[in-house]
Amino acid sequence: MNFVIRRIRKETVRFEKKGRPGNIKVGILIPMPYSAAVNSLFFQTSYEYINSLEGAVAYRYVYDVKNDILEALDMETNFNSLDAILISLSFELDYVVLARILDKLGLLHRYKGYKKPILIAGGIAVTSNPLPLSGIVDAVVIGEVDDILEDLVYTVGEDNPLNHLENFYCISTLPIRDRVRRCFTKDLNRAPHSVNQFYDMDEEPVYGYGMRIELSRGCPYLCAFCMEGHIQHPFRYRAMEVVWRMIEKGLGNSITKKVIFYSLALFSVPFMDRLIEKLIENSIKASLPSLRVDHITKERLESIRELGQRTVTIAPETLVKSLACSIGKCYDIGHLENIISESLRCSFEHVKLYLITGFPKLDLNEEINEFKRILSKLSWVKKARFLRIVLNPLIPKPWTPYQFLPPAAVLNLAENINKYYKEARKFTFVRIESYNHKWAFAQAVIAQGNEEISDLIINWGRYGFSLNGFYRALRSLNKESTSFIYHGWEELPWYKFIDMGLPIDYFKMRYHYLIN
Ligand code: SF4
Structure with missing residues (x-):
C-alpha cells in the first residue's frame, strides 16, 4: 500500500485555491490523526491565512497512526513540488512520528540536506528544546509565529531561502550554532486566528464539534512543573469585542452553535464571566479547558x-x-x-x-x-x-525549575x-x-535531549512507535550520550542556544527552594 494517499474528506470548509505555476506551495503537516490534528489552531489558522496570501497555496497533511499512512487532504501529494513544509509539534513524542514520516518520504534532513522542500518545525516542544530535531528537520521557529508567518511564506518561495531564513531572529537552521531569541506576539488582537474552521462531518474531532477559540496565551501563575506557562510567558489575552466578532463570524460556518475555548488560565481573563453570560444569553454552548x-465558585x-x-x-x-x-x-x-x-x-x-x-x-x-x-x-x-x-x-x-532532575x-x-x-x-x-511512567520517561528523555538524541528518535521511528522500539533505540546509543538520563546535565544544553527572555537564576533558585 502507498504510504501517502490523497484523502478528500467531507469537510465543513476547504479552500479550493488553484495553484498556478510560480505560486509558493506550502505544506502544513501535523503528525497526528485527522480527528486530533483539527484541534490545532496552528493547523486551522495557517491553512486559512496562507491561502489568503497572494501567490501562495497551502496543502494539509495528517498522519493516520493506526494504518501508518500519511493523508494528503488537498490536491498535492508530491512533496518534492513543495517549497516548504511547516510542521507543528506540541509534544516531544510527536518528534518520533515525524521522524518516521520524513524517513519514509526520504526527506529526513540528514539525507536531504537543505534542498526544497524546506522543513520548518515549531510549537511548544520545539520552542523549549529544538536540539533533538537536529538531522530531522532543516530549521526551527522558536516561539510564536503569528507576526512572521507572512514573511516566512514569501521567504521560502525564494530560490535560496536558507540564506534569508536566519534574518528572522527567532528562526534557526539546524544544527543551531548561535543563540536564538524567542518570538512572541505582543498584541494577540492583531494575530491571525482562523474563523472558517474545517472538520470532517463524518468523523467527530477529539474535543467534539465547535469553533476553537484561543482566548489567551501564557499564564500568570508560572507553576513549577509547567513548561507552557514558562515558555509562553507573559500572560496575554484577546479583547472581548475581538473574541465576540470571531464567534459571530465563525459560528456562521460551524455545524454546531458551540465554542471550545483554549486558555491556560481561563478565569484570569478579566471579562470571562461577562463573556459566559453573553454566550448563555445567545444560547451558545461552550466547552472550557x-x-x-x-478560580471556581458556585456561580461559575x-x-x-x-x-x-x-x-x-x-x-x-x-x-x-x-x-x-x-x-x-x-x-x-x-x-x-x-x-x-x-x-x-x-x-x-x-x-x-x-x-x-x-x-x-x-x-x-x-x-x-x-x-x-x-x-x-x-x-x-x-x-x-x-x-x-x-x-x-x-x-x-x-x-x-524541575529541569534539573534527570529523566x-x-x-x-x-x-x-x-x-x-x-x-x-x-x-x-x-x-x-x-x-504510563515508562512513556513519561521516554518523553523526558526527548524533552531533555541534545543533538545526539536525534539518533534515538530516528531509530525509534523506524522500529515502530512502541515502548519496545524506544528501549531498543535507547540501547543503540553509547554510554556517554545517555549519561544525562541518569545523572542530569551539568550544563543544560538548551540554555546555550535559546534566549527565552526569562532570568536564568530564577530556575535554579526556585528549584533549591522546592527541594529544601
Ligand atoms: S497553565 Fe496551569 S499549570 Fe501551567 S502555570 Fe498556568 S495555572 Fe499553572
Whole structure:
C-alpha cells in the first residue's frame, strides 16, 4: 500500500485555491490523526491565512497512526513540488512520528540536506528544546509565529531561502550554532486566528464539534512543573469585542452553535464571566479547558453547566497543602471538596481531577494519606465513576525549575502510581487512569535531549512507535550520550542556544527552594 494517499474528506470548509505555476506551495503537516490534528489552531489558522496570501497555496497533511499512512487532504501529494513544509509539534513524542514520516518520504534532513522542500518545525516542544530535531528537520521557529508567518511564506518561495531564513531572529537552521531569541506576539488582537474552521462531518474531532477559540496565551501563575506557562510567558489575552466578532463570524460556518475555548488560565481573563453570560444569553454552548481550584465558585459552576458542559475539569495537581502553594497551585482543600459536592448538585456527569505524583522530597505516605482523606470525605457520593482522577508522573521539562532532575527520576514512580490505584479501587465513585511512567520517561528523555538524541528518535521511528522500539533505540546509543538520563546535565544544553527572555537564576533558585 502507498504510504501517502490523497484523502478528500467531507469537510465543513476547504479552500479550493488553484495553484498556478510560480505560486509558493506550502505544506502544513501535523503528525497526528485527522480527528486530533483539527484541534490545532496552528493547523486551522495557517491553512486559512496562507491561502489568503497572494501567490501562495497551502496543502494539509495528517498522519493516520493506526494504518501508518500519511493523508494528503488537498490536491498535492508530491512533496518534492513543495517549497516548504511547516510542521507543528506540541509534544516531544510527536518528534518520533515525524521522524518516521520524513524517513519514509526520504526527506529526513540528514539525507536531504537543505534542498526544497524546506522543513520548518515549531510549537511548544520545539520552542523549549529544538536540539533533538537536529538531522530531522532543516530549521526551527522558536516561539510564536503569528507576526512572521507572512514573511516566512514569501521567504521560502525564494530560490535560496536558507540564506534569508536566519534574518528572522527567532528562526534557526539546524544544527543551531548561535543563540536564538524567542518570538512572541505582543498584541494577540492583531494575530491571525482562523474563523472558517474545517472538520470532517463524518468523523467527530477529539474535543467534539465547535469553533476553537484561543482566548489567551501564557499564564500568570508560572507553576513549577509547567513548561507552557514558562515558555509562553507573559500572560496575554484577546479583547472581548475581538473574541465576540470571531464567534459571530465563525459560528456562521460551524455545524454546531458551540465554542471550545483554549486558555491556560481561563478565569484570569478579566471579562470571562461577562463573556459566559453573553454566550448563555445567545444560547451558545461552550466547552472550557481545565480550571484552577481557586478560580471556581458556585456561580461559575452553575454557568459552566448552563453552557452545556457535562464534565468539569479541575487541575489541583497535588492534594498536599504544604506543597500546593510552593508549586503555584495554592488552594483550600475544603474548597475542592465543596466544588466536587456542588458539581454533583449541578448535575455534572463527572468531575475530572488532574493530579501529579513524583514531586521531589514529598513523602509518598503523606501524598497517599491526603488522597485517602479526600476520598473518605466524599464517600457519601453514590454516583459510580463520578470522580475521574487523571494521575500523571512529574516529567522534568526544560524551562521549568524541575529541569534539573534527570529523566530517570520518572522511572521511580511505578510504586506511587500503584498506591493511588489501590486506594481509588476502594470506592465505586472513583475512576483512576494514569499516564504510563515508562512513556513519561521516554518523553523526558526527548524533552531533555541534545543533538545526539536525534539518533534515538530516528531509530525509534523506524522500529515502530512502541515502548519496545524506544528501549531498543535507547540501547543503540553509547554510554556517554545517555549519561544525562541518569545523572542530569551539568550544563543544560538548551540554555546555550535559546534566549527565552526569562532570568536564568530564577530556575535554579526556585528549584533549591522546592527541594529544601
Ligand atoms: S495555572 Fe496551569 S497553565 Fe498556568 S502555570 Fe499553572 S499549570 Fe501551567
